[in-house]
Amino acid sequence: MSLTVAVQMDPIAHINIAGDSTFALMLAAQARGHRLFHYTAEDLNYSDGRVWAKADPVTVQRVVGDHYSFGDPVSLDLGDEADVILMRQDPPFDLGYITATHLLERIAHKTLVVNDPASVRNAPEKVFVLDYPQFMPPTLVTRSLDEARAFLAKHGEIVVKPLHGNGGKAIFKVGSDGANLSALIEVFNTMWREPHMVQAFLPAVAKGDKRIVLVDGEVAGAINRLPGEGEIRSNLAVGGSAVATELTAKECEICAVLGPELKKRGLLFVGIDVIGGEWLTEINVTSPTGIVAIETFDGTDVAGMIWDAIERKVAA
Template identity: 85%
Template sequence: MTLTVAVQMDPLASINIAGDSTFALMLSAQARGHRLFHYGAEDLNWSDGRLWARAHPVTVQRVEGQHYRFGEPVSLDLGAEADVVLMRQDPPFDLGYITATHLLERIADRTLVVNDPKSVRDAPEKVWVLDFARFMPPTLVTRSLEEARAFLKRHGAIVVKPLHGNGGKAIFRVGEDGANLSSLIEVFNMTWREPHMIQAFLPDVAKGDKRIVLVDGEVAGAINRLPGEGEIRSNLAVGGSAQKTQLTPKEREICAALAPELKRRGLVFVGIDVIGGEWLTEINVTSPTGIVAIEKFDGTDVAGLIWDAIERRHQERTA
């Protein structure tokens, strides 16, 4: 089976090929004989029922600085000429991102979009996770300083983060004394119109924040991400380090609870974050990462598992 795959992502020149999950997916697709095209979300166009992008045919190789080669750009009809669209641009989950999901949803009956654009739009990382609040640490979503102070009084030290943030950016710990909480909420309210997420601080974050990757609802692997010295954030993008890990019984329970919804919603590639072996903090569906590190530690070909799932879904649609 040879598929035409359009990859909607950030500029290839700027990625870190050593750990980039989208690049790993492209390498895996190419090894299977699939034809790859690259375009950015800003390249989408719609008219008279057609959705197309100015896209470059692309080949990739794991050679730093020479990791991709573009062919001459073409006007690629995503509904008629592409078999699969990988929606892999990084957040922020802003109006540009949301608009791309609306446009891609218009071809989803003809072209397999991974992850499903409607489901991505309906399941932002720190909002959809509220459906599984029984697995979460104590959590407050608010813009109110008064509510934040009351939450701090109940739970002691807290973490404040933007509701639609990504990559460990703008995450702050506030101690039990509440120093700087009012200033922090003031800055957050000036920066973002939406509410913010406040959670009880989990000391176990010092032992790591586990990224678990699920492929079509099934566990494909996991890594434990350790925060750097003097940090509470363990994201690899902000200096965290990865180590081999195993799932706890509670983590397996969380994955089993998520699986039916992930399959039903067409969320093929998902990464969840769990602290202390029991506290679910995020369900990442926009542009999950971690598959390169999992392969490094476990030898699991997660990119291959993702393509197995995509090919299976494509066959089911065209049967």
């Protein structure tokens, strides 16, 4: 089966091919004989029921500095000429991102979009996770300094982060003395109109923040991400390091509960984050990462598993 695959992503020239999950998916697709096209969300167009993009035919290779080659650009009808769309641009999950999901939703009955655009729109990372409070650390969503102070008084140490942030950016720990909490909430309220997420600090983060990848609702693999020296953030994008890992009984329980719902929503490639083997903090559906590190540490071909699932759905 040869598929036409349109990859909606950030500019390919700027990615780090050593660990980029989208690049790994493109390499795997190409190896299977699928035809690849690259475009950015800004290239989307709509008229008279059609959604199309100015797209570049692309071939990829794992060569630093020479990792892609474009053909002549075409106007690609995403409803009639593409079999699969990989929606892989990074957040921020802003109105541009949301608009892209609305446009792609209009052709999702004809072209398989991974992940399903309506489900992505309705399941932002730090909001979707609120559906599973039984697995979460104590959590507050607020813009109120008074509420944040009361939460701090109850839990001793807290973490404050943007509700729609990504990649470990703008995550702050506040100690029991509350130093700078008022200034931090002031800055957050100035920068973002939405509420912010405040959580009890989990000392277990020093032992890692596990990324577990699920493919069509089933566990595909996991890595444990360790924070760098002097950091509480373990995201690889901000200096964390990855090590091999296995799932705890609690993590298996979390995956068993989440899996059927992810599958039902058409969220085929998902990465969840779990701290201390028991605390679910995020459900990443917009542009999950981690598959290259998982393959490095345990040899699991997660990209291949994703394409197996995609090919099954296209053929169904």
